[in-house]
Amino acid sequence: MIEKNFLNMTREVQNCKECELHSERKNAVFGMGNPYAEIMIIGEGPGQDEDLQGLPFVGKSGQLLDKILAACGFSREEHVYIANIVKCRPPQNRDPKPEERNACLPWLFKQISLIRPQILVLLGATAVKGLIDPEARITKIRGRWMEWENLLVMPTFHPSALLRNPELKKDVWEDFKLVVQKYQELIDPTHKIPGEK
Secondary structure, three states: OHHHHHHHHHHHHHOOOOOHHHHHOOOOOOOEEOOOOOEEEEEOOOOHHHHHHOOOOOOHHHHHHHHHHHHOOOOOOOOEEEEEOOOOOOHHHOOOOHHHHHHHHHHHHHHHHHHOOOEEEEEOHHHHHHHOOOOOOHHHHOOOOEEEOOEEEEEEOOHHHHHHOHHHHHHHHHHHHHHHHHHHHHOOOOOOOOOOO
């Protein structure tokens, strides 16, 4: 049933004209992953590669995210569903404007309500500001569990920030280790980080 809902929503998103971002898009980027996942990862918005392919996190940031997930023993296909605050690429990859975020958030809320994950991982300031608190600062709140709509939320840096500043990788790895621990505690006590005994 959820797959049919997602198929219909994907078509609707492709035709959405609720904000100005639709005017330059090649593809709206609905999301991808396991629609029954217990972990949902939310980023900012599509970049150039995502706009061309219609899939989230397929450029350099996505490749880095896949490495982080693999290091945690997670995969897109099995453990996570990935979406963004906005479904269309902002010009020159600028931050989405508040009105663009607000126009697109109902789609994300529908995705979250259908998937019903137990854990949300928010990548970067735009995801945190869009979903939790417009005044939040990612540098102050990353790595700390929060609650939103009865879901556990882990804010951390966006992979693009790690590409600009590799020193942040250590912080993000610590944050994702907390996600693994919570996954083991709530969902699968047998889940292991590859290489751990």
